[in-house]
Amino acid sequence: MDFDYTPKQRKIYETVGELGRTRFAARAADYDARAVTPVENLKDLVDAGYAAAALSEEIGGLGGGALGKDPLASLLVVEQTARYCLSTAQCIHIHYNASHRIEQIGSPAQRKRLLGPVVEEGKFVNSTGSEPGRTARGLYNLQTVAEKVPGGWRVNGVKNYATLADTVHYNTIAAVAKDTPPPGGHLMLALPQGVEGLTIEPGSWDPIGMRAAVSPVLTLKDVFVPERDQLGELGESAKGRWQAKSHLSFAAQYIGGAEGVFDLLTEYLPRRGTAGDGYTQLRLGEIRIAIDAARWLTYRAAWLWARDIAAAELFSMNAKHQAIAAAVLAVERGAQIAGSSALDAGSALSRFIRDLRYQTLHENYDKTAATIGKYHLGQAYDVTSRL
Template identity: 55%
Template sequence: MDFEYSPAQREVYEIVGELGRTKFSARAAEYDRDASTPIENLRDLGEQGMLKLTIAKDRGGMGSGALGEDPLLYLIAVEQTARYCLGTAQCLHIHCHGAHYVDNVCTDAQRDVICSDVVENGALLNATGSEPGRTRRGLYTLTTEAVRTDGGYVLNGVKNYATLAAEASYNVIFAGQPDKDPVGGHVGVAVPKGTAGLKVVEGSWDPMGMRVATSPNIELKDCFVSDDYVLGAPGVYPNNRWQAKFHLSFAAQYLGAAEGIFDFLSDYLPKRGTASDPYTQLRAGEIRIGIESTRWMIYRAAWLWKQGDEVAAELYSMQAKHRAIENAVITMDKAAQIAGSSAFLNSMPMPRYFRDLRIHTLHENLDKTAKTVGAHCLGEEFDTTARL
């Protein structure tokens, strides 16, 4: 395992870092106030080629993603984006996963249309499985129905947490066939923008944190999607454990956001006059150590994806995600201790950092992740897609 960035990885690190420092930071407060999608940020990323990170090189992409030539490459972009705007990082994460999924499960003809649209025109994709009550029912027990008809499927139902729904050129939607079991009947489709029957519910996204990662509800009513936009065979998403291929990008977001808090402390504490305090130094050192230990778990997990054992990569990715969540929460606590209450005036960035990071870490089930790893260690059955 090489602990140095490759030239391509270093270039992504520098490009996205520069965008974050000069543009994303300046826009973050306004996007947060308005709970609006960071279109300018995504456009800037697109202009630098970052929207094609997880599309294979034979389609003009950069060959990253869990199944790509360089699994770490897109994680660096997500991490660096989260360092300056966690909501934008979530949008990039969602797009990258939608694009990677399409690129890997579609026919060549579909790739020619959808992947080429991303590469050539900066088209945005998402991927929405979530819907009200899914946590209780289970990951694949969906109430949104896909009914087979001549030439495609008709969709009816409600989805939530549909990041990028209003801006996506293709809403990747997962639904269930009512006459089949949840796994065998699991269907994925790419609904082109403007398709009749797909409605983005205005005003349905107004959370305390992660306001920039605009994720409204979607209503689907007699929404016909032709076979040209049906993504793979029924059951391909659960059977190929695609959910487990996304663990690391969540971890990269938590890591980047913790790094952003440390960046703030490094600038703020000397100005406050407390940098010489031994307890301030202690907490700052603990935060730094936590960030570095988390980073190398994530990077090792990315390396494992190239070694040919997907289950081992999935399990270690879960461990890295668990560590990233724990470290994010610890970072917030220790940072608050040494920054003090003045750092939490709404004119400062710290309230937004904390709201975003604490809400976002709740997106993943810390206990279920640890339970899954423990089951594997004890020789019991386990499911690397478990996260809700």
């Protein structure tokens, strides 16, 4: 495999890096303090031509996404955005995975109606599977229930971690068809912004980290979803193992966030006067090595997606595991060598540490490793296992 960026990939890396340095970094503290969606950052990405990075070139995208011709295209946007604002990276990650899924499982009419505005107007979509208690119940054991009614579905339930819910033109949500056990009854539905019966619960997002990746609670009460807004057949999204197709996008966030910590440390430590200290050098070197290892595992996994999907799913878990390890190492070792004087509540380093540690809890580090172990021991394994 070729470890060099293509000209297109190099342009993405440099363009988003420049946006991050000149705009995202400057806005991050204010977004964090107010806990609001970073709409200006998202608009900058739209204006740069990256709203449709995870869509095929045939419909106006850049060919990114796990099943695209160039999976690394959208991953580079996420990685470089995370280097300067992890919350913005989470928002664009959610949009990319949701738009990619719609293109892959949606009908031609749905692609035109839902994704046309993404390509032509810079609109956003999201995807929310999470709901209270899902971790204990299992990935597909949802309590948001869709009942078949004439012309569509009537949906009731509660969803949480609904990133971008206040910004998208369509919320896509996971539910289970009434009286049809999961995963066969699992279905994805597209709900237009402002649909009757869908409430974005005020005050439901106030975390310690990732504060600008606003991910509120949604309450659905007798929401009618017409048949035309059902995405794919019953059970299709579960059968397609779509959770596995987001592993690398999480890895890109962890790598970018760890890179952001590294950037801040290399700027701060010489001013602190400890750049010549052996302990400081050791810890900083460990962070650098961990980031580089995670990055190249992630890039190799992206390369595999265009060649062997089964191998790519599994190897993406390797990459994600290493990226979590690198991020946690950057947080721990970075705090040690920066010292408490660098960790004022309003400092950029403090924000990165809060955001990165909070975001790495989004995935189960040990379960990821156990899944890899199951495969190598010839046991049944599940590449969608995350929590």
